Amino acid sequence: MLAQRVAYVASKNPVKVNAVKRALELCFPAVVFSMVGREAPSGVPDQPHGDNQTLEGVAAASVGLGLPNTGAAGAEAASADAALVVAIEGGVGRSSGPGSAGSLECFAWVCVRDPVTGAESTARSASFALPPPLVDLMVRDGLELGDADDKLFRRTRSKQGSGTIGHLSNGVLDRTEFYVQAAVCALLPFMQPQLYGKEYGRLLAGADEAGGEGRGG
Ligand SMILES: O=P(O)(O)OP(=O)(O)OP(=O)(O)OC[C@H]1O[C@@H](n2cnc3c(O)ncnc32)[C@H](O)[C@@H]1O
16 A cells, blocks of 8 residues: 655746646655645745845745644644655856846746654756846846746736746746756755665655555565
8 A cells, every 4th residue: 555645835826836736746656645825925026136046935935834833834843744844046147157147037946845754855946037028027127037927928927837848948848847956966965875865754754654554564
């Protein structure tokens, strides 16, 4: 019998919930996850700028949703079935790469927390350069990337669909896939607790027990 666990995502954006679900399924094939998406305060602007602000937002969101004794959501997350809390925060920042130095690039940070042990892991996504017409709308009109994208490419709620990366890559890579890889990277310590530390081991220990019980019965 497969172990059942609840995974909390600090957003209701289906792109983020689906990306985390796919990453968890790939990383932990012996566990069946039910996903709960809830908004959690990041304490940073809707469009975070730079690595520091984006990281600050993703860390705050994962704590706000998952820590025990932070209200009903926290208590629930601390229950035996609660496996992990995952937050993803998209950010933009100045690129330092040759050829694109000074232009804006888009990236995300992912933070994964075990709400019981407090073990935490973060990873940064890949990044891509934003084209000048999009940057103009963001800088001149103060729009967040998703709104600038909708306006420039005449789309609706693009941030809940293929995202800017989906449009720019002609569908080669969509926002969900873009986040799946980053989420897998953030999950590595939870997959290899014998290498990263026993505080990351609760999920697998629980899954092994449930799998063992199932095989025995
Ligand atoms: O509901 P929440 O969780 O806030 O989801 P969001 O999509 O609004 O929140 P983020 O803070 O993660 O994203 C910041 C902005 O980056 C935008 N964005 C659009 N396409 C993107 C892409 O392909 N990759 C990363 N960010 C993208 C997104 O639409 C937002 O306007």
